[in-house]
Amino acid sequence: MKRKAMGLTAIFAIPVILYLLFSFIAEGFGVHSLPIVLSQCAIPLLIGFGIFITMQAGMFDFSVGVRVVFAALLGASLEPVFGAVGILVGSIAGGVIGGVVIGLLYRYLKVPSMVIALGFVLVFEVIGAKIAGVSGFLKVSLKAAKIGSYPTNLVIALVACVLLYIIVYKSKIGTQIKAVGNDEKLAMNVGLNTDHIKFMSWVISGVFCGLGGILQACYSLSVTAQIGLVTMNMIFKPLIGVLIGVQLVRMWDNLPVLIFVGELIVSIIFNGFIALGLSDVEQNIVLGIFLIVVMAFSSANIVQRRKSYGD
Template identity: 35%
Template sequence: MKIKKLIFDIAKSLVLPGFVYLIFLIILPQAFGSVKSLYVIFLQTIIPSVMGWGLCFILTSNMWDFSIGAEMVLVAIISAYLGIEYGVVVLFIAAIVLGLAFHLITGLVYYFLQIPTIVTTIAMALVYEATGALFKGGGGFTLPSDKTFLGNPPYNIILGVICVVIAYFLYNKTRFGFHVRAIGNGENLVKHIGINVKKVRFFCFLTCGFFVGIAAVLQLCYGGSMVPMQNLASMSIVFKPMMGVFIGMTLSKFCNPIFGVFIGELTMSIVTLGMVASGLPATVQNIIIGVFLIIFLIVNNNKDDFVELKKRANIKGKLAEKAN
């Protein structure tokens, strides 16, 4: 019975990406009607999934982080410079260290000042963008082709698998992960049982920093170069991973949230490829994703009210039947 339930839950979790893919297959068969297109979608899901697994800890603990895009760009720029000078090993290590260091700074700002995270992270995004624009003249860097292999199969797939294993272990098998989930279920309640909410959230920032560092390596090696972004342009990088996490949280009734994040990012990758294949410009794509994000937040934040309205409607319906 457990195996049947597991299979049924997996099938239900895959309904959303399957349905979205089917729609685009009907509309754009030339872009979606091959095995190669599925493979491309899978590869394009890896980077936002890595970022999403980091964001999962932040969002589950009822925080926001709009700085991860700017941080990823800054980490990639500095790591590219070090990689050109000292090699891929230094690039990889530097990216992880820098991801941890920058998110350590963000976490400390939040920990000591207790400014709402939406304000804190947007402010830090501006700082990271400005730092990237000032680093070595602000021109960005391009990696030699022999140093970009980490962004291509099978290395990007291996890094993705390593990240999902780490995320799953931290989220499900550690005291830290239990505390994160507990905070998400009720901050006031966990304070009464001795959980230090500020401390747990600080470590959520550190955990996210690790995954941002890995994502920076994958993005840098996939694209081969990285240039600074300014005026909060890096915010566009945040939306896709964030949407994937929200979808993953919604699917948590059917599967583990960590796997749900991947399914959510897979869905977003299908949507993104569909918009690109349709010829929509990047600005319009961001508008569409932003609208979807707002709609999803409205539904997600008011789901209890929707359930209550449904119950009231059912009660009214039964009363009307009895009256007749």
């Protein structure tokens, strides 16, 4: 119990210390920045959940960004007719459709997930551009956008955290996804349908993409179609948050909360950089270095765990 309490204290101390640090060194960053930091953490959190589910199944997914944008565009396209309900239903439907399509492609084409994701991004960016029309973007009314604006976006993020917790820790499919990710051959030997389980991980990922699409549609009252693999840029900050959360699991095994802490850390750091006046180029340099460092720690821990399993 004492060890768990110390772990929890250390986990939540990290974002608090970072927040206080930037409040001290960056003019314009302080208590008033908290709603901005939390709001800018919500979309990456949902993208991170989508990334995590497929990672848990042993795959890596570049398509989460385009699936979120596609979901947002579909929701925004229904908003003029159905209002906020159109955003809600359209975005979730778009997220699930994207998950089903890429899941079926992966299941039946037997192509590596990164290759499938790359092709999927190229195709769905074009489909998104067609939905957006000649203007290249769709507007959302201020009234309808309240469904995904602050503080409602934090409620949606909380619902997503609870949903991920149930899937990972309380559901049969969550246990099966983890088993496949740990050792697919062993999972097949004990009778698990690994193809179906991986397909379901794409579909579940699509649900989180749909929730992210709601927030994306409401964030700036418009959704812009992206082409030329631009949507792939959306995954890097969320990926860092996921990797941080996975590293912290040794202190406390509650992945939804830990991924939230990871995304919160990333949000604080980059909002702090903006307050310090760092340019986009300088922020991207820091992002790249940060990603390499976190990936290095993550890879080292994976190798260590595999060695322990071998022993």
